[in-house]
Every structure is written in C-alpha cells, then in structure tokens.
Amino acid sequence: DVKVTQSSRYLVKRTGEKVFLECVQDMDHENMFWYRQDPGLGLRLIYFSYDVKMKEKGDIPEGYSVSREKKERFSLILESASTNQTSMYLCASSLAGGSLTYEQYFGPGTRLTVT
C-alpha cells in the first residue's frame, strides 16, 4: 500500500515563526502536492512538484514556499507564519505523466494553529 506520512499531526506556532511541514511518500511517485483545507472552502492547492527540484504554484501560493531535494520528500515552508495560515495542511502524491486517471494518495494531515 502507498503510504504518505506527514511530520506532525498537530502543531502550534507563534506569529512570525518559520514553520516547516514535511511529507514523505514511499511509492516512488513523481508528483507531490501540498493543499490546505478550511471549513466551507474544500481543499485548495498551494504548490505541487512533478520532479526533484521542480515546483509549480497552485491556487494559493502566497506566504508559502516548498522544497523538494529528494524524490520521496516534499516540504512546505511558512517563512513567517501568520494567524490566517491556521489550517489543516494535507500532502498528497501520485504517479506522473499526462494521465487524467492517476489517483492521489493523501497523508493524514497536519493541523497547524498560529497564535
């Protein structure tokens, strides 16, 4: 089974802190994704990566950056956390290629609270 793990289930940080969220997948997937999920808004894509060191902005990249130095690991960085970044953060991975059929596999999520 595909396994996507995230470094923390719950995280509390202060405004202005630098925050790292890490995601690891064990199925050699090329694509990895970071979403945030807020009540009533569904999942919104922050960034995705289709290969090591490659990244593309999603719908809401402002205030975030990402790093993918190894194929299995994709990190989300909040350079200076703000209270409006309090949210559930979800990481996902999938096979690459132009297929519209490949499913995404999700981690359990990290609930980040910025105070």
Place this chain on the structure above:
Amino acid sequence: DAKTTQPNSMESNEEEPVHLPCNHSTISGTDYIHWYRQLPSQGPEYVIHGLTSNVNNRMASLAIAEDRKSSTLILHRATLRDAAVYYCILRSMDSNYQLIWGAGTKLIIKP
C-alpha cells in the same frame, strides 16, 4: 475550470444503498469524473473514477449520465464506516491535471 455541484449533506440508514448525486453541466469531452471521500480526522482517499461508462470497484459504483452532465456514486450497502464527506471532482487537461475540489457532500449514516 469545470465545476461540480453536490448537496451539502445526505442521510441514509445503515445497510441500505446510498446514491450520492453530482452535477457537472460544463464538463468537457476529455474530463474525467473522480470521487474521493474524507473520513473524520483523515486525509481524503480515492474512491472511483470514470469517463463515459459506468464503473464498479470494491468500494462503490459510478453511474454516469449519457450526456455526462451528471453522475451518481452508489454505495451498495452503507455501513457506519462510510460516514464521510464525499467529493465529486472533474479532472481536466485544462487545469494541468490538477484536482479541483468543491465542498463535497457530508454523508450521515444512521444506525
């Protein structure tokens, strides 16, 4: 981006079939219909996908209307473990193969 419309919530009795509707009137010919679900306190999980024909797998069935403007996810015998938010998503080449998520349908299963 093509969008989907789902009811906010539905209720069903345990061990009965559940039909979850989804409207996607602006679907294009190459868009795939994907369904995911999210159990409480978990990340979403893939359920099923289809293009034109009805599809079955171990989790559910997907019935796609002939004009493709709507689809229905069918859980043949719901259990309490099926209580989740179900998302109907169109996957489009226009959106760079991304999944565009809506608000989903919260399915409540009554024992």
